[in-house]
Amino acid sequence: MTAKNAGWSRLPLIALLAFFISSIRLFIRFLYQAVPAFLGVYIAFRNQLHLLPYVIAGLVLLLLIATFLRYRRFLWQFDEQRIRVKQGVFKVTELNLGYERIQQADIRKPIWLRPFKLTVLVLQSAGSKGKEVELPALQEETAVLLQQRVLAKSDDASSADEVSGEANPNTPANFEIQLENSEVWRIGVMQNVLIVVGALLAFVFANQTFSSYVTEQVELFVAGFDSTYEAVIVIVAMILMVLAVIVALATLYFFNLFYGYHLQRHGERVHYRAGLLSSLSRSFRMPKLQLVDIRQGMVGRLLKRFSMRILQAGAINEKAEGRFTVPILDEQRFADLTNDLNFTQATWQRVHVGFLFRLWLVAGVVATATLGWIAGIVAVVVVLLWRLVWWRRFGWHADQHWVAVRTAWIGQRQRWVPAAKMQRVAIKQAPWQRWLGCCNLLIDTAGGRLTIPWLKQEKAEQLKQQLLDLTATNQRRWM
Amino acid sequence: MEDSNRWQQVAKNYVWYLRFDNTVLIVLLGIFVGLSWFWDRIPNWLTYSAAGVLLAIWLILVLFWAPRRYRVTRYRLDADRVHFQLGAWWRKEISVTHNRLQHIEIQQGPVERILKISRVILYTAGGTGADLVIPGLPLATSEAIRNDLMQEIADEVVSDESITSAVRDNDEALPSADLPEDAQERPHDR
Structure with missing residues (x-):
């Protein structure tokens, strides 16, 4: 047994707390999904209610045992080349992760680990499933050491020197962005409220019992008014209030998340630190950059602010919280950062007007079929106007360094990929596009796909050829 | 074309x-x-x-x-890239360069075995799963293609520098920066 476990070490005992918290999280999610099943069980066994405390005690005991086993079975070790993690209660999995494969390293300091001066290290690899290693409750020095190794590896000695130089906090950064509180307060406001509302609604309606209860309550509420008109006014006012509350909560949430945001680049290493209650330090190396995602929502446009996410290989499978984020950039900082990323000046080009008509008539037909022809005409006009704006503001750009696509309606989104990091390029053509001499160009990269629709065929062929030439003749590392 | x-x-x-x-x-x-x-x-x-x-x-x-x-199912093997074309109505042409290949697979199902054909599957780091599949190849052809590509990958010279880098001078940047804008015909395609 000991020989088998040679070199493997356990996490400090306090990691039990981390496992306990994650177990509870899983358990709560499971409970919510299983409410209907529990109702069935309740109806079947309602005469045995006196047993309920025992059942709950049993479940809690089970949770504790599971947590303890997870902790006991979690073993890890690291050396010069790789980090290895063995985990699992019934099915033991062993993960071997070479530092070279690691795309991004996070050191998190959750609030509940602060008193113990411990951290959580999260390493993201380039696996297609967005595999990541999470080491809860590490000594801060160990976590920092590992983060350093990850960032030093994958390149030659010169960059290792750089990293060791940068371990010294006094070394001046080559580039930095520091957000003052007034900016951090704006982050929550910039978020799209409707997305939050959508997520809430999805959550509510995921559970059948709960959703029918909600619907019933709303109907009862409306019936309680003298006229529908009155009910509508009250409901609209309530919706506005709820939206205001959501915005306020989002503002607080993002203020906590990005408080004291400080981004620095030392040589190839880009790093940011942020957070009020729990803090996060996240870093990656410039050579790992695969895609830059720039967003500006409706409010962002009013405030003249952008946000940016930098994606590495496999980051597309990662949740938004897991990506390297610059949450808010005013125009000056945006210019500075894009300059530091070596962005070229974009000359946005439009695509063929055929792009305007995508999905156009579909809305009309659906509206006519369901609501009558007046609705159909309205839908056709509205969708056409929307598509017109979409088409006019759609833009693509390509040069020897970058390929970019901008999609925009009220706000905008730009996605930039290094031209020579393209993995696969494809041309697709539907029959009607052939009649108009157009086709779609699809550029796959390790950070996601860019689609340039409705390009003139010659232009698409030429661009494809150019990208292939750039990539094929480029001997530099793409990752 | x-x-x-x-x-x-x-x-x-x-x-x-x-x-x-x-x-x-x-x-x-x-x-x-x-x-x-x-x-x-x-x-x-x-x-x-x-x-x-x-x-x-x-x-x-x-x-x-x-x-x-x-x-309308065709493929083309160039010196440094692979192309695959498909479709009469809905057309598709996929290209992958050799230096982006991650691994290569040959598959042959029971029916394919009877028909003495197989498929070569090229994987890159883009997208999810198989990025370029050439079906309907005699097994010998598949193996030849695979061996050639493997050799190609093994012989590949990779420089220590990266495509995206913060530390290099922007102007000496990409060696291909002097490529003609419309590089239609490339010498290595011959």
Whole structure:
């Protein structure tokens, strides 16, 4: 047994707390999904209610045992080349992760680990499933050491020197962005409220019992008014209030998340630190950059602010919280950062007007079929106007360094990929596009796909050829 | 599209593979139609006409679609890249350069084994799963393609520098920066 476990070490005992918290999280999610099943069980066994405390005690005991086993079975070790993690209660999995494969390293300091001066290290690899290693409750020095190794590896000695130089906090950064509180307060406001509302609604309606209860309550509420008109006014006012509350909560949430945001680049290493209650330090190396995602929502446009996410290989499978984020950039900082990323000046080009008509008539037909022809005409006009704006503001750009696509309606989104990091390029053509001499160009990269629709065929062929030439003749590392 | 004579057709037997595929699909649908014959709620004339339609679709697929599909399934192996073309109505052309290949697979299902064909699957880090699949190749061809590409990958010279880097001077940047804007014909394509 000991020989088998040679070199493997356990996490400090306090990691039990981390496992306990994650177990509870899983358990709560499971409970919510299983409410209907529990109702069935309740109806079947309602005469045995006196047993309920025992059942709950049993479940809690089970949770504790599971947590303890997870902790006991979690073993890890690291050396010069790789980090290895063995985990699992019934099915033991062993993960071997070479530092070279690691795309991004996070050191998190959750609030509940602060008193113990411990951290959580999260390493993201380039696996297609967005595999990541999470080491809860590490000594801060160990976590920092590992983060350093990850960032030093994958390149030659010169960059290792750089990293060791940068371990010294006094070394001046080559580039930095520091957000003052007034900016951090704006982050929550910039978020799209409707997305939050959508997520809430999805959550509510995921559970059948709960959703029918909600619907019933709303109907009862409306019936309680003298006229529908009155009910509508009250409901609209309530919706506005709820939206205001959501915005306020989002503002607080993002203020906590990005408080004291400080981004620095030392040589190839880009790093940011942020957070009020729990803090996060996240870093990656410039050579790992695969895609830059720039967003500006409706409010962002009013405030003249952008946000940016930098994606590495496999980051597309990662949740938004897991990506390297610059949450808010005013125009000056945006210019500075894009300059530091070596962005070229974009000359946005439009695509063929055929792009305007995508999905156009579909809305009309659906509206006519369901609501009558007046609705159909309205839908056709509205969708056409929307598509017109979409088409006019759609833009693509390509040069020897970058390929970019901008999609925009009220706000905008730009996605930039290094031209020579393209993995696969494809041309697709539907029959009607052939009649108009157009086709779609699809550029796959390790950070996601860019689609340039409705390009003139010659232009698409030429661009494809150019990208292939750039990539094929480029001997530099793409990752 | 330049030099279409270097585009290569897949093996003739691929037509039979496509026909087999179509037949399996039609038989599966046919089973549903057959079951409906036993169900009283569905009038028999409906079952018969559904069967007729299925038969007609099957004939069209087997007699016209499969040979046509075979003719428009082509691939091209260049010095540093692979292209694959597919489709008569909805066209698709996929290209991958050798220096982005992650790994290469050869697959051969039971039907393909009988027909003596196989498929080469090229994986890159973009997208999810198989990025470029060339079906309908004789096993020997598949193996030759794989071996060539593997050799190519092994011989590849990778510089220590990265494509995206913060530390290098922007102007000496990419070696290919002096490429002509419209590089239609490349010397290595010959």
